[in-house]
Amino acid sequence: MRSPRATGEVATPVGRRVFLGMVGLGAAGVVVGSSVQRWVAAALRPVTSVSGGGVSALIPGEDRFRIYTVTDSLPSMPTSQYRLSVTGLVERPLELSFDQLKGMPSTTLVRDFQCVTGWRVAKVRWDGVLISTLLDEAGVLPSARALRFDSFDGVYTESLTLDQARRPDVIAAYGFEGGPVTSQHGGPVRLYVAPMYGYKSCKWLSGIRVVDRVEPGYWEQNGYDIDAWVGRSNGRDDAPTS
Amino acid sequence: MRFDGVERALHWVNAAMFSVLVLTAIPLYFGSLAAVVGHRDVVARIHVWTGVFLPVPVLLSVLGPWGRTLRADLRRVNRWSAGELAWLRSFGRDAFVRLDKLNPGQKLNVSFTGGSIVVMLMTGAVMWWFGPFPDSWRTGATFVHDVLATFIVVVIVGHVGMALTHPASLRSMITGRVSRRWARRHAPAWADEMAAES
Structure with a gap:
């Protein structure tokens, strides 16, 4: 038989722990996140390679194009007019x-x-x-x-x-x-x-x-570099692509 | 009186800013929608600056002389009794616990939101002002930002869902007030305190 418990009998600083824990995890994630992401992407590849654009487009990870435009809408033109x-x-x-x-x-x-x-x-x-x-x-x-x-x-x-x-x-x-x-x-x-x-x-x-x-x-x-060699410009060190 | 004017104002300003952040995040994250909305640089700028100013109302409300009730409530949010931990573990079915002004789920929501603001701001800053950081940090920050954003959306959906199914709680965030009966039933520990004070 349990007795009724009142709040305030033992005060655990759960709020602070949740807050600091998140900040700590977040900071750790920034430092090791790129390795974790590579590992996650590799682990999920059997799924994402089968589903094509569907599921993989929703999972945070590598291996997908992000579409950047600088205008209102997506420019498009039929090949006959091109x-x-x-x-x-x-x-x-x-x-x-x-x-x-x-x-x-x-x-x-x-x-x-x-x-x-x-x-x-x-x-x-x-x-x-x-x-x-x-x-x-x-x-x-x-x-x-x-x-x-x-x-x-x-x-x-x-x-x-x-x-x-x-x-x-x-x-x-x-x-x-x-x-x-x-x-x-x-x-x-x-x-x-x-x-x-x-x-x-x-x-x-x-x-x-x-x-x-x-x-x-x-x-x-x-402000981007004019000579934009992959791995040798824009302050980045990616593996060369060609 | 459950929430004073400062708390309610902060809640709704935060809600508005979170909405802007989520709405602008959608085309930034989903390529197919980016194609519909376009102007990525403008959308990104709105997202970034809303994010940068997100802590301002929080800090103003907490640190200002008008923030006494809010500070007292934050102390409540921080402190959990053993009973409250048990209540959360039982998903709210533990009927023996005499609940506080905020229930453990609500307390968790406050702490999570606070932690989210700091982590999203930190990772967002590394993504946007990437100059001084190593490349892998930018990738890592993007990863954390994306993953935590997913959790935040889930929590917001849950939060709004709870509010819509608990009209008395929602009303207390609009008018600030709850009935004595509601307090005795849903926040008995707090109701006792109030009774002792008056």
Whole structure:
């Protein structure tokens, strides 16, 4: 038989313990969280790889794209209306339709996609046309030094030096994981710069302008590094992606 | 009088700020919704600055000369009797415990909310002002922020659910008052104190 208990007979500072415990756990989580997360992601991979985007999109962890835009809504354009222009310091300015672009020699790249904010998606497949192929087609003038990329979102721009753009892992991508590049991922055509952080891979690519000096792009005007090599810029030490 | 004006004002200001934080967090976290809302940088800025100012009303209410009732209630929230621990372990079915002004579940909610504010602020700061910290900290902070956010949403849903199914308790957070009968039934230890005082 239990006797009625009154409050206040033994006072345990539970409130303080809960509060301090959470703060302690939180601080520990900041320090070891990245290892815990890798471990959790590995443990859950059998589940998340089967369910695709469904369940895995709800679990905090790595291995998923986060969609960043700088405008009101998601830019989208049917492939029939799509045009990619190559202008500026070139002998023959180009205006390519989606089909013309797809008719050019294609390149497939399978690389990790690394965002400067920390997330990384392993082994993503991209199909597209080398920027160097487009440049050769247009004929670059000797005074050219750099490229400026425009997005049909009307706001975003990016830049590469001519040497960077001619690398064999820099493409105008129209294929993503075996299908088309959806508008979420910057379709119908986006720039994909494999060795650099994601912000260099300008989504919704509409224009390539050949210029005589590097014009810093959207995020570069906001303090991001212009030469955005994965693991060697923006104060980060991620494993290189290409 | 269960909650004075300062406590009620703080509760509802906090509720409003938490709502802003949760609502802005949704498009920041779910890519498909981010695509609908757009303007990620603006949404992120609202989220971050609401978060930064979240402790301001708390500190003002607790530290100010007007916070006597709140401070006394926080001392109650901190101190638990053995009976209250048993009550919580029995999920509120232990009828022998003479409950305090706040029941153990409510006390836990207060402590959890306080801890959440500190941890979310701390991890959020590392995520936003990442410059001086190692990369792995930013990843770790993001992980903690995401996981704790999940718990916070669960607790908020539970909290609102309890409020809606317990109208007298909800009314006490709006008008501040409960009936003597309610106090004797749901908070007998507190009712005894009140009776002894008057």
